[in-house]
Structures are given as C-alpha cells and as structure tokens.
Amino acid sequence: MDSGQDFRPDADGDPFIALSAMFAGRNVLLLEDDPALSEHVAERLLKAGFAAVDRVDRGEAALEAAAATAYDVLILDRLTAGLDGLETLKRLRGTSGPSSDAPALMLTALGGERQKVEGLLGGADDYLSKPVGDEELLARIAAQLRRTVRHAKPAGADILNGPFRLSPGARTLKLEMPGQAPHLIDLSPLEFAIVCELMSARGQPVTKQMLWDRCWVEWNFLPDNFVNIIDARISALRRRLKEQAPELGEDLHPLIVSARSQSLVFRDLDIGR
Template sequence: MTDTAADEATSVAGDPFAALADVFAGRRALLLEDDPALAEHVADRLLAAGFAAVERFEAGEAALEAAQTRPYDILILDRLTAGLDGLETLKRLRSAPGVSSDAPALMLTALTGERQRVEGLLGGADDYLSKPIGDEELLARIAAQLRRVARRSKAVSTDLTNGPFRLSPGARTLKLKTPDGERLIDLSPLEFAIVSELMTARGQPVTKTMLWDRCWVEWTFLPDNFINIIDARISALRRRLKEQTPEIGEDLHPLIVAARSQSLVFRDLDPA
C-alpha cells in the first residue's frame, strides 16, 4: 500500500479536532484585533470549539488593563493595532505582576518576516502565527499551548505512556513494553522529536507547520516544499516504527496517521 493510500485508509475515523472540545471547555481567551470582521470570525470559531468566553479588544491599552485584572487562559494578539500595539502590550504585561501575566500568548499578524518573528518571540510570545491562518491550524496551535501549561502545572513524572510505548523526554528515549521487559526503539534525534510532539498531543492533531517549527529547528525559514520534506520523513518513520515493533498488530500500522488540514496524529493505543 502506498503512503497516500495508507493516509486515506488510516485517517482517524473520528474527527481528532472534535476532541479539542475537552481541552477548550471552560477556557477564556483575550483577543486583541482591530479588524472587526476577523475578530468576530476568530471569536465565533473559538466559542464553537468549546471556549466559555472570548473577550475582544481593538486597542492595546484596554487589552492590557483587562489582562492585568482578569484571568485568561490564552492571549491572541495582533501586532498592528491603534495606540499600544500587540507586541508592546505583551511586553508590558510580561514585565509587571498581573492576573494573566503568565498566560500563553500567540501573535496573529501580517508582519511575517524573520526579524518580526524573532522580535515577537523575544518579546514574550509563545507562538507566532501569520495571517491568513486556517481555523484548524489556529485551534491546534492554541491547544498545544494549553497542553503545555497543563503539563507544567502537574508535579508528575515527565514520562508519557501510550499503550506499550513509554516516552522519556529527559532521557530522549522511546521504549516498547514486551513480555521480556522493555526494548529501546532506535530513532534519530529528528525522529524522536517528531514522535515526542505527536505522543505529547495524546491523540489530538498536530499540524505539519507546527511540526516544522518544533522539530526542524535548524531551519530559520519555511521553505516552499516543507510539506514534501515532512511527508518524506514521516513515510520513513512509519516504516522504521513498523520494522521495530513486530508485536503490534498489522491493523494498527501505520502508527502515525493523517488527520484533516495537513495534520498528523499518533494512534491512541491505550485500551478503551
């Protein structure tokens, strides 16, 4: 079976984006965006995905005051706003104590040059997104930030398990449980980074753009053919995992399956 056919045959039967409702339930977002149509679209999409509230602001000053006094789970900030722009708003919020000073922040902006991305990340942003962006990419990025906050707040082992697999981020190892104990799965550093991102998402979709940003860290730009580069690596990784896990049934391969909107999911192997 070709990789394309495998993708079509094994795209998760359920919609992995539907699972994000549990991640978003009860969450509150602050949205700084002075384009009313875009602000309404983003707010509507977040509310439909499960957010409890999305508070919209057109000016940085008002957004800053709100974030200093009210709790938000995520901040979504445009850079080009009247008065105090989104980046300066975030810098001021990060530099002074406030209720939402440590909330994860995503810049959503038309300023997409490398210098501007670096400025945004150094200015306190946790992610930097370019306009226009698809709804599913935005939801996946927000979910990733919320999961990271949840992981930091838990005083538990950093090891992750998924069925017979145990991933140890600190040791950078992936092991398979067998009747004789555990067997180390041989992965390159890039392959481990990919598996780590996908397993950490716990069955929720990770877009290929997200994978590129977090795994191909030596690249300082997004090449036009980045999807082809990722697809080739995923194809090789699927074969590598299959070769090293003969204990796992044929019906569960490939372990990495396609989802909507150029996203990937590592199969949930935990018993229902």
C-alpha cells in the same frame, strides 16, 4: 503525498472535535482591530468549545481586560491603533495581574524572521503569520494549553502511551509488551524529535507546520515544499515503527495517522484500556 490512514469521525473520531474537551470552560482575550477577522476568529473559537472570547481592538483595552480577568489564552495582533500588540504584551508580562502569565500567541501580518524573534523575545509563546487556517490556530492554542499543564509536572517525565515509554531526557523510546523484555526502538535524532512532539500531544493533532518549526530546527525559513519533505519523512518513520513494533498487530499500524489535511496524530493506545 501523505498516504497514511486518516482519522474518521465514524471510526477513531476527529481529533479536532475532541479538542472541545480541552477548550471547555476556558476564555480568550482577542486583540484584533480588523472587525471581520475578529468576528471570524471569535466565532471559530466559540464553535471549537471555548466558553468566552473577549474582543478588543486597542492595546489599552486589552491591558484593562487582562487586569480584571484571568484569561487562559491571549491572541494579539501586532498592528493595532494606539498601543500595539507587542508593547501590550511586554507591559502585561511586567505586571502581577491574573493574566500576566497566560499563554500568548501573536497573530499578525508581520511575518519576517526578525519580527518573529522580536515577538518571541517580547513575551509571546507562539507567533503566527496571517493568513492562518482555522485548524492551524486551534492546534497551536491546544499546544500552548498542554504546555501549561505540563509545567506542573516534573521536567523530562516519561510519557506513556499503551506499551510505549518515551523518555525525553534519555531521548529513548521503548516498547514494553506484557510478558516480553522491553526493547528500544531505533530512531534517528529527527525521528525521535517527531515522535516526541506527536506523543506529547497525547492523541491530539499537531499540524505539519508545527512539526516543521519544532523539529527541523536547522532550517531558518519555511520552504515551499516543506509538506512534501515532512510527508516523505513520516512515511519512512511509519515503516520503521512497523518494522520494530510488529507485536502491535496490523490493525494499529500505521501508528502515525493523518488528521484532516495538514495535521498528524500518534495513536492514543490507552483508549479502551
């Protein structure tokens, strides 16, 4: 069980609520032919802060909407009447329309490995199997929006968080305290991958399934006990960070905290500075 400190709305704030600032003013195109699911997803996105969600139930309608509107995010089901979601995305990617490069998430019941590969090779930026929880969907969308922002920055640029400097290219994490010589934090390759994902999120939640997909890359399936595997690794990583960064003080440890039940956050140490 994950025993790390939780984010509390009356203390550090709920990072899922904080996502509303990222979602504000943005619009979504949702291709889903199940009316109940379409309504639920749209309501959840609007509640999370999105300005508008345009709902369509056929691929042809999605192409028409995307040709006329610049969407910030596309959410596409694969199994739709007429033109399916994957073919819709392939055609959209081949145009020069205002939404041709928008981040696209496949949300579908087709969750096999071969089908996920088809979706990703067909132009999707992420692939989610139904059913999916609201928190997982919001975290995945936020991750794609962060990537669109980072595309405008130099590849491999250092990430700063308080006294920490993470260098993705050099694969190093340094602690740079005022008046002290910088020193490296000793991390294993897997631990560095985890820290890189969490620090790249800049104080926003990363779900445990997202961590698994991006850090446990040698696994080609999701084991039933993946949460236990992650929790054990995170507990060890918290101890390692505390041992190597005692200068931060007890009040900032653990540096990696829980956000609701299935998400993690690396503390934003720049808050208040």
